[in-house]
Amino acid sequence: MSNPWLLRSNPILMIVWIIAFIATILAISQYYAKASDYKLSMIITFWLWMTIFFAKLAEVLVEIRWNKSDSVINYNKSEKIIKKIFAINDTNTDYHKKYVEVKCSSIKSGDLILLLSGEIVPFDGIVVAGTGYVNETDSTGALSPTLKSHSDYNNRLVTGSFIESSDWLIMQVTLSERKSFFAKLTKLLANIERQQGSNEIALQRIIWGLGILFISVLFSIAAIADYSGIKIPIIYLLDMVVILLPTTLSGLQHAIIMYGTGALKTKHIIIRDKVALDNAVDVNVVVLDKTGTITVGQREMVDFMAVDRELSEKFINTVLYLSSVLDDTTEGESIKHFTEHKLEEDIPNIDFSKYQYLPFAATHPISGCDYYYAPGFANDNKLYQQFDIRKGSITEICKYLELHPNALPENIRTEIINITEVCGSVLLVTLNHKIFGIIHLRDKLRKQIKKQIQKIQDDDILTIMLTGDNANIAGYIAKKLGMHAYYAEVTPEKKLEFIRNLQQQGYTVAMYGDGVGDIAALAQADIGITFDRSVESVKNASNVVLCNNNIANILDIRNVCRIMAIKLGALTVFSLGADIAKYFVIVPALFTTAFPSLSVLNLFYFNSLDSVILSSVMFNALVTLVLIPIVFSNPIYYSKHSLWRNLLLYGLGGILSPFIFIKTIDMFVHWLGLV
Incomplete structure (x- = not known):
């Protein structure tokens, strides 16, 4: 079956895998020991594995669903090639023509690299030879090129800048220099950890709360049974752990997330981590960098x-x-x-x-x-x-x-x-x-940018512009686009501080940026959004990559995440109701043998404890299969107007289905003579 390490993002399924593995060993040992009940143990073990199988089947079906879509974008990373120079001297004026092409990952601090006209500066560094004009728009927001020379105090080069003149420059890489722009960003990023949204935290607490609650009940049952003289086989105890855990919710949770991610991918939106989906539902402020995001970033x-x-x-x-x-x-x-x-x-x-x-x-x-x-x-x-x-x-x-x-x-x-x-x-x-x-x-505005900003504002989201450019230009553009607020001449440190202040005030912030000066703010924001044209370091700081320039895609992300939240909510109430119902199915059957007077609680007249355990394990696996269509269901059905109807429907379904279907399976199992 699946490698348990691959299930580490889904702890409940990992527990099921471990239990199924132990049950397999027990069943095999019973077979070789010629135990009388080894067949039942093997059947139960089979259905434990099927619980995992059906959960993974949902994920496979999601992958097949989106892999068939022609509009899915393949997001591939490619490594940049660098022109490396081994030495420079004053006697050879053609040394800048002698270089070796190497991969970007092989460059170390202190190496010399050659930069020609039109090339992007891949690292922080210092100009050691040559003179040329450098466009530092991505780091400072200013559009005018800056003259860089090895003989001038202004000889620093910043990651993401590009050579604009016909000259060449030789740069010494300074990755480890404490005062470099790259080092400053690294220091800022070291203290940033993007937080999960309240919805995701609440869901995880529910899953673990249910798990701990029912496992505690299980140990109490085992203790009472032992005191009452009832010997419960180990494999039954293991099975009841799986039965009483919220396996249905955990099994389909990841499939729903995958489905939402695939749906966004068809809209040319790449989700890099799940935190973006967790936070998208609550976004109420969108912060936008100006140069390269709102504007083209090039003078025309x-x-x-x-x-x-x-x-x-x-x-x-x-x-x-x-x-x-x-x-x-x-x-x-x-x-x-x-x-x-x-x-x-x-x-x-x-x-x-x-x-x-x-x-x-x-x-x-x-x-x-x-x-x-x-x-x-x-x-x-x-x-x-x-x-x-x-x-x-x-x-x-x-x-x-x-x-x-x-x-x-x-x-x-x-x-x-x-x-x-x-x-x-x-x-x-x-x-x-x-x-x-x-x-x-x-610096022209991007096409449709005004309509996109208006669309965001129509959804009751505040829009704020941050830029390293001067106040006159920032004010002119903000007024033309109808932004709620703008801040000019903002450094990367100030952008980070601004995002943190908004979060401390209770806002959920989405940040758009495409330059290296935006890295810290993108990493701090609840949702950091960049573009496919951005350099790799900017993409790494973001958790959403847009393969187009439509900033209104935040609404697509939020709408898809709302649908996902309602689906997960429906599964949560179903799982809660079903787990409570399974408790009332198993306990009466467990104690009826020792305490005949408790048979009055066996309202459905289950045939035996063996039959109830096997039927419950089968139900636990099959209900995941039956609920897979929820993952692919029509999003229109899951509107906010039908939220309570869905919760009521799945809540009642979760309570009633175990009694009905476990009894049906019990009759079928008894008819086949499996117990």
Whole structure:
């Protein structure tokens, strides 16, 4: 049968396994000892094993049910490959080109790794060679890239950041450094233990309470029987332990959880641990990180203002297209896509032999191109045969033009103010050393995010936004989305403290986040929710992974968990009623032999103690099989309006079914002559 260690998450079934194993040894010993009742012992032992079998059968049927679904998502982990460098020196300038690819798990503190443009920083570390711009959005929430250099004080790299410029960096891993970002998170996580919900704690107390109660009664019965001169076989005592334990509830509990998990998986929701299901029913506050969760987390072009209003739209978009046609940064890609959409079939054919792309780099913090002799690229009034195009921040473009920012034309400064007031970012574009226009960049809201937040709020759940970004941007987005509250410039430590404060006030908190700065808060929250695109460390801190960007999935989780809670509630009252009824079935039969006067309690006239024990064991196994359809039942039937009806139905069923069916089995067993 099943390995008992695999049943460790279900202690009641583990006890049944141990008892069945002992009963098997006793039955075999009786067989070799030629005992008169060895056949009955073997039959009873068989039904003990069937009790476990039917409980596991429910789980197997659930697995088959969801494995047939085409929409189930396979959640697989893959290990990242790292470019490791063994040594650096000042005499060899090409050392950054000599590396060995190794698995992420083999990297240790002090190792040197190479990071190229577009790569994610896999560990905390210090820049020891190279210079480049690094996007630290996932750790700080800020979208603007930060310059990192081995010769500068700002040389730390944080897990989850990525290299944004065309430069390269060599980093020394500092996993063990006490003051590193990774070490701080590790210290915070060490003191976090996500608590089970009150519903799950109550259910486990009921299961163990019933178990302890009935086992105590059993020992009392054994003591009274021994005092009365009734010799109860050991195997009968073992059987009565199984009969009186809440095996039905324990046997189907895990199957119901598996069914709920499978149902959520078809909605692209991966449940990583059962605590999420336990807490979901009571969620009343949803806390959301901004960058990457509410917003895309990447600056994208949303508009352009040309300095010369007489230029044709086709010419303007042609210049912008040329500036970014080979730009593989997120901003460059967005500019290219924006202009391609505008130009449609008028996208220019570029002679790349005359096109020189200038990438964004630490030594050249603006990007663009030089394109010579471009016939056909003409404005209405002027033919341009040379395109020297640059785009960059206000500061860098002013340096390029040798111009003070305050000396910019009035209309440009006014437009810059207008863009910043709506929490946008500015890129200046020059053409042939003259300001051409202003690109309006913004971290766009995710699609449908406003409707999703409204849907959550309509279900009487508070929504709060936390972000490491500045207060202006946070306030603008929170107001636009109608959030109940927001907090800006929040560090990972403050996020953790904020979640704890909410929990201490009695709230059940679900936290959404996708960056390494959210790890501690995700681990502390009652439900930590991240996304499939997140790095592995963030997923490990969460107990729910969404394979889509729909934050309203918390309602799906809560609804499924409500159905599960009602099913478990129905099984609990059934198990309680059935265990009490089985007590009144077994006790009269047990003492009728020693005390004939107690036969008046044997209302159903059971044939013998042997028959009652065997019939009860068979009922105990078969009732689990009969109740398996509850696991797969229609969720609509289990609405909150029918809660009391279900509890009454299963409560009465639990009390009456043992008397009816144990008596029926007793008659069948007696007719077959098994006892």
